[in-house]
Amino acid sequence: MSAHPLLRVEGLRVALDIGPEVLSGVDLTLDPGEIVGLVGESGSGKTTLATALLGHARPGARITGGTVTVGDVEILGLRPRELRRVRGGLVGYVAQDPATALNPALRIGTQLAEMAAVHLRGREVTAEVGAALEAAGLPSDRAFLRRYPHQLSGGQQQRVLIALAFLPNPRLVVLDEPTTALDVTTQARVLASVREMCRDRGAAAVYVSHDLGVVRGLADRVAVMYAGRVVETAPLGALFSSVSPPGARHPYTRGLLAASPDVAVRGAPRPIPGHAPSVTARPPGCAFAPRCVAADALCRTETPGQVEAGPGHVVACHHPLSGAVVPSEAAVVQDVVGEPLLRARDVSFSYGSQRVLHEVSLDLREGAFHALVGESGSGKTTLARVLSGFGGNVTGDLSYAGEPLAVSGADRPAELRRRIQYVFQNPYRALNPRHTVAEILRTPIRHLFGVPGDEARRRALDALGRVALRPEIAGRRPGELSGGERQRVAVARALVCEPSVLICDEITSALDVSVQAAILELLTTLRRDGLTVLFVTHDLGVVRAVADEVSVMHRGRIVEHGRTDDVLDDPEAPYTRSLVTAARGAVRQTW
Template identity: 40%
Template sequence: MKPLVQVEGLRVVARNDAGTEFPIVKGVDFAINEGEVLALIGESGSGKTTIALSLMGYARSGCRIAGGSVRIGEQQVLELDDAGLSGLRGRTVAYIAQSAASSFNPSRTLMDQVVESAAIHHTLSRARAEAKAVELFRALALPDPEHIGARYPHQVSGGQLQRVMAAMAFITDPALVILDEPTTALDVTTQIEVLRAFRNVVRQLGTTAVYVSHDLAVVAQMADRIVVLRDGEIRENGETAQVLGAPAHDYTRCLLAAAEPAERDIAIAAPAPLRMPVPLLRIRGLYAGYGAIGRDGLPAKRILTDIDLTIERGATVGVIGESGSGKTTLARVVAGMVPSARGQVLLDDAPLPDGSHGRTREQHQRVQFVFQNADTALNPAHSIGAILARPLSFYLHLRGDARRKRVLQLLDLVKLPASIADRLPGELSGGQKQRINLARALAAGPDLILCDEITSALDTVVAAAILDLMAELRRELKVSYMFISHDINTVRAICDEIVVLYAGQKVESRPRAAMGDAPFHPYTHLLVSSVPKLKMGWLDTVCARATAHPPALAPAPQASDAGLCGFLPRCGVRVDGLCNRLPPPRQQLPNGGEILCHHTPAALIPLQAPLQRFEEVA
């Protein structure tokens, strides 16, 4: 059978600042049969997205397609003129981008944007396009499919917007759909919903697709075949079962190893926390939010409610939860970026003033923040040396040769060469920029580093290297971390304790030694069961269990409203007449943790029997 897509000898080159061209895709060959899903995987810079974009005859700024051929059906893509490419894109080949939020026009309704491609390519009338859009909304499991199209992009969640983008791609019945890291930025429970919706639509429509990802566990659920890329070359090309079960190339084996954090190795490498009479950080009864302050002394929009948390010297505490759970707000309160409304944040048992203006230089120095997006956290106009020199001057008053020497020491500390000091952030890879982000925090000589989703945008190999580096720095510098993430696999790899937030409430905490033992809070149980496993068919066998909780039919109440559980509308084990009337008690677990739940630990264990061992689902 003749394949639908045939790529032969594809070469793409890029141009550096000196005007010299160099290859970034080097003679790539592969084919895709009709109805097949092909995954392109590899580290950042491997050429995944560059190859995917070439299937539309497109090269990003500074790059050009230098040779080879791309055939889709009977069309030779690289031979098309501008008019031909305009007819191809959105009609024969559709593209689903990684960030839906940046791909939509905020001033137009979702329906207007979904049906636009059908109007451009004259495939359907407006009425028929809208009817088909509603069918796609329903197939993609979007809420209120008949009316969601009347909303604007900011009026739906990130996961919903990602599915609306899929409807936009499928509206013209394209021959090929490219999905470029469509779930990378989503938390695990949302990712499951989106993955299931994408997979079901691809199956129903018999779509031929290219799935670009660095997440092998996700690829295992979506792809029929996998192409493994490194440095613009194919290292392996085979059926998914073969690549995952019996990889032929050393690099594939490296990717598979990096897909599962080396939990035990990191745990052995990291020192035990120092149990002192006074902990490094203690948070007591913390409330925080935004908006006008009410009569109760609390803000109109409450983000955090009655949070207690302790970080010992030399410890790493992980804070996990879905988007909007309050994780970043908690870190920003600790850093002084957001004021608290009630409660205390104590450093060495001394209260930290609210907001940055009330804090001393020493207090700022001792608590440093590493932001999620290194691209926006680093000034693009300053050299790496200048970026690292700033905190050295401000906090440590270093000048001249002493400052330059310390900059080089910091680069060595984060495993980067001295030559990096003279380069700009735009000349570095994502992993290198995140190391600089970390080095800048270390430059102040802090006791506590607040890490906000610092590995979420990195591929598995680079993320694993960052986690190893953090463990090494913890061992050598005795630094403590608050590690914020929505990825429970990452958190369990490096943390001594996990704190779970939902709707601004602390619903669970547990020590590292008990991370694999039931019972869990029902929300933690959902998180754990939603982590994709590196196993084909996992989505089919586990998804029903992970999504057994009924969907929220109304917005989750603020955690402080009558003191009720914020997870109540989604909880599959709620007790009507109890959970919807009385605040849940905080119950101690036999393993040293605690949960905020009406159910006793003994009652939860049989309800969660399928997930009694953490390793079965992580």
């Protein structure tokens, strides 16, 4: 660290209005031009810390102590009027969801001009706006500036947010999970934009993410958070090293690494046992102790202080570990040679006059774990929905177990609707928020099998057990559950139907790596029990970890298909090669 860091956070505390602390004395420093990755599971305090750097706390919370200094400006001591001037001008912010961060009623050019009018008084606004857009990899012509947000792709929307954040030339930029829902190539372009703009404009950045692969390809240094504290901080090379220096030292950091799939190496991600504590139920001593195999009486009673583990490497642990992270066991992969259970032949689909699928053929073999990958807009979700019976304007042939299968689910026999189940990407929108989990699960049981109340409840509890959820979850509503718990309930709702085919649409894209590992472990177990899985995803690391076969979609066509290892190790289609290159982080070479 330099003698004059750009950002200095000391003893930062944020508490809920009802009393418990969300952040408990966080310290963090950041040098000019440096990118720090802030990682941890949901509820660890990442976003709370990120927004506190702008002097903000969400409704129901307040900043209760500490300092946040950017350059020579102490953020937390500013009056509201001064704080508004600092936000954007001194500290920029890139939100996770551009659909909510951009005004849908204003053109892109208008939104950029408004930012410039506030922070670039007396300067050539048009030139500055054009330079910011071009630096973010976007066109700056009049046609683009006249577009509305909904007329842009997700990646373009996210890069508009990046251009807005960098437009006033802030000294610090805070990015809150801006690539979570993006496909691998779009993500690579967005990350390249961030790196180049930090380098060219001399800005430092705090990059919040639950994806260690993203952080590994972007950051100079990593800070790991758990239960409102920074438990480990290290230079990138030190944290990910498997030789010398000794790599991650905190058991939690090592757990995150073991749970992260790697596109280059086939291995079964290992979930971290247990659950992260809620803000209102954090244990005494080390908050990670209930999940740590190395914990002892000292860990359960005394909060660990920070100790030096190497140059710039600090860990808050009573018993820091050393040595390489134990490699994941090789995932079980089999050659699936059976007859196709679900088959599509020359399937085309259109939205009005726009063709989305172009004569697609796909065989989903019985017992297979089949991955369907591609960029956003490639048609993979559309194909999955057609197979599930959600399609309307479809041509081509579908079959199940050798028998013709109606395109519309309404025209399929109830038995076939039961056998092909679909798990949606967003469980919060897919589950009735007014019903308890027990009601959500009992409804399809009663509808499909006509069983009485007590038997329906027993089957519902059995389904919760299959997805590793506690029985008390049955009495809760979706809003009372974590994202990972909601996703498991969605899987359980499909399982109570006793399906033969489970179609999963990006169900791990927004999950922490540990929760993702638990869901993948669950699906792998179910597959061993005879379930056939079609897994739609943009994460090639996940594909490498669990899939037997993979089909690659591009512009509504399948451009490559084969055994997972064959496709990822030696891709033939140029598009597949571009996906694999992006997933392996080759864009980092431009840094």
